[in-house]
Amino acid sequence: MSAGRDGPILSVRGLRTEFPTTRGRVVAVDGIDLDVMPAECLGVVGESGSGKSVTFLSMLGMVRLPGRVSGEVRFDGRDLLGMGARELRELRGRELAITFQDAQMALNPSLSIGSQILETLAAHGPAGSRRLFGRDPGQVGRAIEMLTRVGIPAAAERLRDYPHQFSGGMRQRAMIAIALVCNPRLLIADEPTSALDVTVQAQVLDLIAKMRRELGMSVVLIAHDLGVVAEHCDRIAVMYAGQIVELGPAEAVIEAPRHPYTQGLIASAPWLSDLTRELRPMPGSVPNLIDMPEGCHFAPRCPFRSDACLRPVAMRTAADGRQVRCIRPEAVA
């Protein structure tokens, strides 16, 4: 079965990831429901330990044992969690691509950039062009084209360069080139710019936006910086302690946040556009996954907490379609 034209390209229901540890079971991802629509850019924000990266690694079968993933993940109607490792690998390079925060770690240091692109092409490219020995000139041309498109000057010469000969920004570009070389339908960019300087960050984010327009793909942009997500995404999912606490159109979430955590996050972030705005810090710190508060995970830091918050809180949908995980009536009013 295949999802209709207008249906979501990625659909997640009840995703849960657990890791057994010596000090008890850790629930890193705690019931995620999420849809990514075709050609949409979805932003996922959260602090360290919010589970934002693990969520997407879990969907792609990239969580190592003894981690356990359950729930339902459908990509274009196909069930990802039930898929065999081989099938998943095929899909991962071709239709579904992922880039990581640390390009230095994600690129193989002892292979040239060119051969890493060609490797991807050889594994996932059109079947007729596979060759055992030598390079397919068509594929080399495609690799050069891809590097040029991501903004690497003199791409033909740099094909032979190794990752360490690239700067941080160029490595991130090269990783994006590798991810996009097979025209994927969904790109998951995990903190693509957190390791980069602000001027280079702007370049890379603009590049991702440009590639999204050109390839008509969907993008999931994972970041800890609200500004990054606000600028580039259509919708925002705010994650806290393994759960999505707020989900809605980017502008609405930023201008009128409804979950106390989102409100706190925005109130505590300094704005360049308003230097006199007083920062209101959120008390406490992100809870340890080992002893997660019962009920609402944010309750211990929440200014509005009541006894009712000690019971688990479900995601609620407001009339305007925004979703908030909070029991206060005004959250979904």
Place this chain on the structure above:
Amino acid sequence: MTATAASAGAVPRASGSITRQNLRTFLSDRFGVLFTAIFLGFIVMAILAPWIAPHDPNAGSLLRRLQPPAWLPGGSWAYPLGCDSLGRDILSRIIWGARVSIFIGVVVVLIAGAIGTFLGLVAGFLGGIADTAISRMVDVLLAYPLLIFAIGLMGMMGPGLMNIIVALVCFEWVITCRLVRAQTLDVRNKEYVEAAQAIGLSPLRIMFSEILPNIVSAVIVVATLRVGTIIIIEASLSFLGIGVQPPTPAWGTMIADGRVFMLAAWWVSSFPGIAIFLLVLSANLAGQSLRDAFDPRLTR
């Protein structure tokens, strides 16, 4: 004031010091505990040799010459592992030999460890000329085949327990030194070392009270591993006749003595061989599980 106090969050629960946590990790590793126990058993055996050895290790009798172990025809339970070419009890000689082997292994590693740690700290922390001088010396010594170097030194100084120790220390410090230097270079750039500098601590105090505690566990672990190697080298030297001199029982000498009778009386060489094997294996595995438990990079 109260506002900031409230916003810092709860104090963590006490979960014991790092060392106690490491100890718990270590104890949960059954294999490690088993081999550590065997290694400790050898040490106890060496210490208690005069009381637990059934016979005088040097009392021989030609009547018992090459007597086989107890379970073979002609053997007796009075001499469970049989006797050597002079009719001395092999078990007693192994028990006494453990003293020599372990003493040399431990003393060499201790002395060499102290020297190597100091020079490694100096080289790694001070850098510059001190580093160049020490590192080049280390490179030169490492380029020498170890056994040839020891044979040469022993040739110059003559055999004897003290001379073996001196000869072994002469190259053994290099191992610790190289390790400590590398670890120091790593730790030196940690911000807490810079913080100590900002406070105004002297270089010597930074080396010994800031850096050393953070690398000492690695040194201890490697030292445990090196005890095995040193025991083998000492056995090799004794085997070659330039180590511990007869009649002092040493495992290497015992193997050398027995090699002439290998076909007729295999037990003379085999039992000390097994003893070396077991001691070195248990020392190594004990060292490895210590490392797994104490290496901060492996602690979760």
Place this chain on the structure above:
Amino acid sequence: MTGAPLLQVRGVSRHFDLRNGLERLYKPAARSLVRAVDNVSFDVWRAETFGIIGESGCGKSTLGRTVLRLQDPDAGSIVFDGTDITRLGRRALLPFRRRMQIVFQDPYASLNPRRTVEDIVGQPLRVHGVGRAAGRQAAVTAMLERVGLPAESLQRYPHQFSGGQRQRIAIARALVLQPELVVCDEAISALDVSVQAQVLQLLRQLQRDLGLTYLFISHNLAVVGHFCDRVAVMYLGQTVEVGATRLLLAEPRHPYTRALLSAVPQMRRADRRPRTLLTGDLPSATRPPAGCKFHTRCPAAMDVCRTTPPALATLGDGRQIACHLHPG
């Protein structure tokens, strides 16, 4: 801003030689020398917060360490409260170490994992022989309370605390000797967003209570904008623009400051402006461009920029700028 500045930095340079001992014998120095800090001058006044902003590799952290004499400058002078400390030996420097301290970026690396909190925070007191044991413990407890940590923390180890709490410990250690100048080197950058504001608020509270002067090094323009009175923008080891924070961020004049500001992502749509995107990456530190070091990426580069390095000129509004477009 009356009297003499607390800290005067004059023409300070700090170079790194990338060659090892053997290579020094045959390799020419010119190609292996990194000018991490290159002829930097500024003043910091008592009780002000002076920000240093720039991207990675611009030399801001080296500058902070050089000011504290954790690294020795290759040229220039550092004057602290009227005394030239540039060439003081370790012992002569000790009284000044009490008066200037540092808080590092990574609270996981800046606290010795083998020591208890009491040991860490009390160490500066012991080194400088302040008070007796009982008095020292009281001082440590008081300081912990000041930074928002309860007295039960004394016997705990750093790994038992969260990132934000660890940074509070690091701040307590820096402040226990009651210094006048505190260098904050990316002191909140490693913390979670929701904790950054807490620590920032604590630093401000402490500044008010203790009359501290901060040298606040950061790559985050919004944080510097909120926290600092004056700011210096650094590029490849040099300051390109120095002035009052409000002025500099509202009306940046140097093309690099402008580019830096326009690259910061804005949360609200109304605040977004068209980007002036910089092309390319930071040039190699061992072979910086001739003339103005920024000309290779500057959207307004002229011929003169490729040959002549611009001097730092003071404009009418009090800011200093090193750019041929603004000759002063």
